[in-house]
Amino acid sequence: MTSVAGHLNSQDFEGAYKSWNGCSPDALFEAPITTYVENDKKAIATNIETQARYASVLFIWTDCDREGEHIGTEIRETALKGNRRLEVRRARFSNIERAHILSAAQSPIHIDENQANAVAARIELDLRIGASFTRMQTLTLRPLLEAHGMGEEVKVLSYGSCQFPTLGFVVERYFRVKNFVPEAYWSIKVMHLKDDIRVNFTWSRGHLFDRLAVFIIFERCLAAGLARVTKVETKPTSKWKPLPLTTVELQKCGSRFLRMDSQRVMKIAEDLYTKGWISYPRTETDQFDEGIDLRSIVQKQVQGHAWGQFAQGLLDGGFNQPRAGRNNDKAHPPIHPVNFVDPPALANDEERRVHEFIVRRFLACCSQDARGSKSTVSIAYGSESFTASGLQVLERNYLDVYPYDKWTSTQQLPDFVVGETFEPTEAFMREGKTSPPGYLTEPDLIALMDANGIGTDATMAEHIAKIKTRQYVSTRPRGRVVRAEGEDGDDVFDEEPPVRGARGRGRGCGARGRGGGDNNTRGNTGADGVQEFIPTTLGVALVQGYDGMGFDISLTKPFLRKEMELKMKAICENRTTRREVVQQSLEMYREVYVKATRQMDVLRDSFRRYVFNEPPTG
DNA sequence: GCAAGGTC
Numbered sequence: 001m002t003s004v005a006g007h008l009n010s011q012d013f014e015g016a017y018k019s020w021n022g023c024s025p026d027a028l029f030e031a032p033i034t035t036y037v038e039n040d041k042k043a044i045a046t047n048i049e050t051q052a053r054y055a056s057v058l059f060i061w062t063d064c065d066r067e068g069e070h071i072g073t074e075i076r077e078t079a080l081k082g083n084r085r086l087e088v089r090r091a092r093f094s095n096i097e098r099a100h101i102l103s104a105a106q107s108p109i110h111i112d113e114n115q116a117n118a119v120a121a122r123i124e125l126d127l128r129i130g131a132s133f134t135r136m137q138t139l140t141l142r143p144l145l146e147a148h149g150m151g152e153e154v155k156v157l158s159y160g161s162c163q164f165p166t167l168g169f170v171v172e173r174y175f176r177v178k179n180f181v182p183e184a185y186w187s188i189k190v191m192h193l194k195d196d197i198r199v200n201f202t203w204s205r206g207h208l209f210d211r212l213a214v215f216i217i218f219e220r221c222l223a224a225g226l227a228r229v230t231k232v233e234t235k236p237t238s239k240w241k242p243l244p245l246t247t248v249e250l251q252k253c254g255s256r257f258l259r260m261d262s263q264r265v266m267k268i269a270e271d272l273y274t275k276g277w278i279s280y281p282r283t284e285t286d287q288f289d290e291g292i293d294l295r296s297i298v299q300k301q302v303q304g305h306a307w308g309q310f311a312q313g314l315l316d317g318g319f320n321q322p323r324a325g326r327n328n329d330k331a332h333p334p335i336h337p338v339n340f341v342d343p344p345a346l347a348n349d350e351e352r353r354v355h356e357f358i359v360r361r362f363l364a365c366c367s368q369d370a371r372g373s374k375s376t377v378s379i380a381y382g383s384e385s386f387t388a389s390g391l392q393v394l395e396r397n398y399l400d401v402y403p404y405d406k407w408t409s410t411q412q413l414p415d416f417v418v419g420e421t422f423e424p425t426e427a428f429m430r431e432g433k434t435s436p437p438g439y440l441t442e443p444d445l446i447a448l449m450d451a452n453g454i455g456t457d458a459t460m461a462e463h464i465a466k467i468k469t470r471q472y473v474s475t476r477p478r479g480r481v482v483r484a485e486g487e488d489g490d491d492v493f494d495e496e497p498p499v500r501g502a503r504g505r506g507r508g509c510g511a512r513g514r515g516g517g518d519n520n521t522r523g524n525t526g527a528d529g530v531q532e533f534i535p536t537t538l539g540v541a542l543v544q545g546y547d548g549m550g551f552d553i554s555l556t557k558p559f560l561r562k563e564m565e566l567k568m569k570a571i572c573e574n575r576t577t578r579r580e581v582v583q584q585s586l587e588m589y590r591e592v593y594v595k596a597t598r599q600m601d602v603l604r605d606s607f608r609r610y611v612f613n614e615p616p617t618g
Numbered sequence: 619g620c621a622a623g624g625t626c
Contacts, residue, residue: 004624004625005626006625006626007623007624007625013620020619020620028620066623070623071624119623122622123621123622123623125621126623127620127622128621130622131620131621132620133620134619134620134621135619135620138619155619156619156620158620158621159620159621160620160621160622161621162622163621163622270626274626282624455622455623456623456624459622459623459624462622462623463622
């Protein structure tokens, strides 16, 4: 039994093509590529080759996903070098429970060549396209940057099929905020005081954008004088417990509840995993296998100070099978604690926070939905209908162990009877304005990447970090929450950003500092400490520049990446081949490349306009 | 000096 650690092989261009000045960047579309073993993997490769000599059968137990399948072929080729007669088998498994492993060992299958080929295509395309575009745009735009004294700050202008769409999301939202035009609307509010309770009724039309129309309707209400109760209803309601934890969800929650960026959360989760406290942190699966013994995992948490009692409660009858989400990567279970560790024994506060979240999330999954009762009163007033509602939380259940969710009772509604009439204590027209969306936050960005298939669970955080180090975007704590009903929309959004180029700013301006300190936001109204993403002038210039070239398929939108994903799937399903996909995609990108190089002036103008603040030439 | 994908 031995192991690898991720991919065994690396790929790079051969000879002169390796050097930035050794060839024209477009030569990289067809330059020869060598496969070699990186120095830090040599010992692993040699080990496998040597061990193969003493074996007659090789069992491959890499992750059962696409990349894992490809790694399997790397292991196979390495082992065959040592022993040409080696038989190769592949184990199919998705968790490491004893029974599951035994059954996987007893019914081995073969490596899925299609999946491995799909990955081989991805590797080649990422390398060729990434390297050619990166060199091309760096080499052509650097003179411009140098002429403006920015050659030192901006070393590389990289292009990647994941980083560019990620940047595109940030820029797109920035412009949506910047170009937002508030629109006035009007609504009707009704309040009635009964049994000393102020009951606020909301208009079933919400609001309308025509003042006169609302005024006429409102007049009719007043003319009617009396409101009549048309419906009184009390219904049981519930707040669902969360789904089993995936990587994407962990990262979103990290930003939202733990005040950590996604890369930080992943680093910590990886440490917790390596130390044996939690299961594998990179998973897309949000459903637990039937076979897994969840009660015994709950049992381990009974000794916890903060949540032990709750865990005991689950064992004493409160246990409930977790909900099943729609995703299953067939490689890993949802993230869950695998052993008990006393929080003080963990390395630091950040580690404790992530660990606590994972344990609480797991216990919440094994608990019951929260139950409540919702009352609704509807009235007819003039020609219009209005409703008021109240919530009473009856059983908190999972909420007791999962403080990240909020669900609280509202004021109780007084008793109303159908048919009852009253003259509302207050009725008035209210003017409001639509308000702009906020800048993208990290959870927003991760959700967008997830929805558009940009990156994998293991790499999304890296792509986000990448566009930060490339100085395409910067982050800052969100100063205020923009959501406020009705009036708001003052013009805070027309100030400052995008952040001035790369200039004068150390790296990582965010609230890193000491653990948990949100000091820089605490005083602000509605500050919640979540980071928001704002493009730099450099990021805006790149996106606007490329978009200005008018390609059929935008380089800054997620479509190209999605297409690659579809093509990989087609290879997996034997509908096409690796060769075909690589050839087709390279042809398409070469066309984009040629068009882009012909229109570099558009990109230069965009740099002049956004980065250097100069008027466009000619 | 390039990419994205594994993973310590």
